[in-house]
Amino acid sequence: MQTFAVCKIRSRVDEPSKEDTLDTSRLAKKHVLITGAARGMGAAIAENFAEQGAKVCVADVNLEGCQEVVDRIKAKGGEAIAVQMDVTKRADIVAGVQATVDAFGSINVMLNNAGINKPLMFLDITEENWQQIMDVNGLGCLMGMQEAAKQMIKQGPQDEPYKIINVGSIVSRMAFDDVVPYSCSKHAVLAMINGGAKAWHSTTLR
16 A cells, blocks of 8 residues: 655744655656545645646535635646545546546546544434445445546556555544444445455556
8 A cells, every 4th residue: 555645744934955845756647536635635635746746636525625726736837627526426436537537648546535524422323424424435435446446447557556545544443432433434444445455456456
């Protein structure tokens, strides 16, 4: 599993040192679709990837937020598009993958970042609370992996392995009494990571 650093915390405000300067060509051949990218961690990852040369599809239910991220990327000379996507709807994911291919020629990195959490104590968890969290965090991740993998397999082998990256959480390995549905959804994500690795071990998907 390949990981990427989103940012480096600096102890003082000054000009970046040589070691802090991003390699703007590191991800130059990467065409990346990132879900849940209108704000927070997803937006930071999208901007970081673009600064390192990737072409990014910024996807989220919040299209206005996506466009703001895209505008910031373009202001720095990067290339990005905004796509409205509800990860609980397979058609939206299919459309997002296709938009990435149409804009950049291919997709070679899928980052399933979209996720929600609505904490409730154990005895207060409702069917609605459970289903909404599992649909976004679990089903959304599953369908994102599936649709990205289908397109990557269709594209055929490339110089470097394709990457499907899922955002997990420490709660996939720990128990908390006020985030049980969220914890279960991240257990599911962990299972999908392992299942996908086994399913695609003989392909160029990682």
